[in-house]
Amino acid sequence: MKPSFLPIAIALLVLASARAFAESAPGDLILSEDFESIPVGEIPKGFTKTGTIGVAEDAAHSGRKSLRIDPAIKGARVITLTGEKLAAVGGTHWGRLYYKTKLPTPLPVVPEGKKTAGIHTTLVSGRATSPLANDPIDVRLMGTSTDMTGLFKYLFNVQPKLRPEFGVGAKARSQYTDEWTLAEWFVDHDTQTYQFFVDGQEITDIALHKGAGQFAGAEIPAVFESLSFGWNNYPAASGEGFTVWIDDLALGKKRIGATAATSVYFFSAADVAAVAPIRFFPNASA
Numbered sequence: 217m218k219p220s221f222l223p224i225a226i227a228l229l230v231l232a233s234a235r236a237f238a239e240s241a242p243g244d245l246i247l248s249e250d251f252e253s254i255p256v257g258e259i260p261k262g263f264t265k266t267g268t269i270g271v272a273e274d275a276a277h278s279g280r281k282s283l284r285i286d287p288a289i290k291g292a293r294v295i296t297l298t299g300e301k302l303a304a305v306g307g308t309h310w311g312r313l314y315y316k317t318k319l320p321t322p323l324p325v326v327p328e329g330k331k332t333a334g335i336h337t338t339l340v341s342g343r344a345t346s347p348l349a350n351d352p353i354d355v356r357l358m359g360t361s362t363d364m365t366g367l368f369k370y371l372f373n374v375q376p377k378l379r380p381e382f383g384v385g386a387k388a389r390s391q392y393t394d395e396w397t398l399a400e401w402f403v404d405h406d407t408q409t410y411q412f413f414v415d416g417q418e419i420t421d422i423a424l425h426k427g428a429g430q431f432a433g434a435e436i437p438a439v440f441e442s443l444s445f446g447w448n449n450y451p452a453a454s455g456e457g458f459t460v461w462i463d464d465l466a467l468g469k470k471r472i473g474a475t476a477a478t479s480v481y482f483f484s485a486a487d488v489a490a491v492a493p494i495r496f497f498p499n500a501s502a
Contacts, residue, residue, distance in 0.1 A: 244469035246304045247297070251463065252279040259283075259295045267293030269446050277314040277396045277463035278478045285447040287318075287457040289325075294446030305467060307405025307438040311340065311357065312472045313445065314396045318459035321392040323366055325452045335362040337449040337458070340401065344437030347405070352377040353435060357401045358412065359383075360390075367391055372410055372422045374435050382433065386421045390414075396463070398474055408434040416474065443467075 249260050254271040272284035285293045324333035340358035345351070354375040360368040368390055373383025400413040408426035412419050426434045447460045466472045 245466060245472070246309065246469065247301050247465070247467040249465045250278055251281045251283055254281065256281070262299055262301060263295040263297055265295050266444075267291060267446070269293040269295060272461075275316070275461045275463075278475060282461045282463035283446070283465070285458070285460040285462070287459045289322075289452040289454075289457045290450045292444075292446065292448040294444040294448060296442050296444040298442050301467075302440060302443060305440060305443070307403070307436065307440075308469070309403060310468050310471045311401045311466070312398070313340070313465045314398055314463045315339065316394050316396050316461050317392045319392065319394045321362075321366060322453035322455045322457055324362060324364060325454050326364075327451075332364050333451065334364075335449050335451065335453055336360075337362065337368075337447060339399070339447060339462075340443070340445055341448070342437070342440040342443045344440050346376060346431070346435045347437055348431035348435050349376065349379065351379070353437070355403075355435070355437065355440075356383070357403065357410075358399055361385055363389070365389075370412060370414070370419055370422060372412065372424070384422045384424070386419050388419075388421070396477065400471070400473075402471070403436050405436045405438045408436050410434065410436060 251260070251271045254260055256273055257270045259265050259270055267288065268286035270284060271281050273281055274284065276282045283295070322335075324335045326333045337360045338356045338358070339360070340356070342355045342357060344353055344355055346353045354377075356371070356373045356375065359371045359373060361371050362368040369386045369388070370390065371383055371385040373381055375381040398413075398415050400416075402411040403409065407428055408424065408430050410422070410424040412422055424434045424436075426432075445462060445465060447458055449458060464475050
């Protein structure tokens, strides 16, 4: 039997691709976006954008692309989902994303006459109607509060249009990192529940378990009119502001969990021609 031949470059490409797509899609997924099919500078179909945000190739948790949030001293740089996929979310869903920040991250700008300041940032938020007061609200499903040391606390808060905002913050402070961080959240309108997880560990300080019909202090809506993902900070940050990347965004009816960090490698024709072929012998007697 004649031996078969396969260039080493193609073999490596097959192995890399297999690694990138090895995980099967979880059940009950409503949205899964790794940004690989989106042209650089654009955003996924079904979303609208606010501010300087778009797909880039300078960082990725999996594959070669991610969603890059360009720096600004304050304001929203987000993509917003509406339509059929959002309608399927209803008042109960799990969400997941990976994010990382460019270091060093900025500090708060101290206003004249003040000694301290902070930065309030929202990464995931949903507009809705309050089940308590029947007025417009912005439900911040993932946020941070940064202090003068540059450390931050994760928080959940709700901003009504005409009433004071309210929420809960973590006791422990965290540090921004240029390594990919897994963030997960869960909301359930029927039980007025909110939970948040970082790298698989729940931050119980900001969990809410109010119970059916107990809307005060939670106001988890029956439906979301929109969901936004990105970076919206105020007041101003120092310097040029935050630069952030988001990847492997997903929404589902069940917990989605982690996905493996992967890289996909591409080889040119010159690369393939430059390497010797590998011989594969089907059996010892060939």
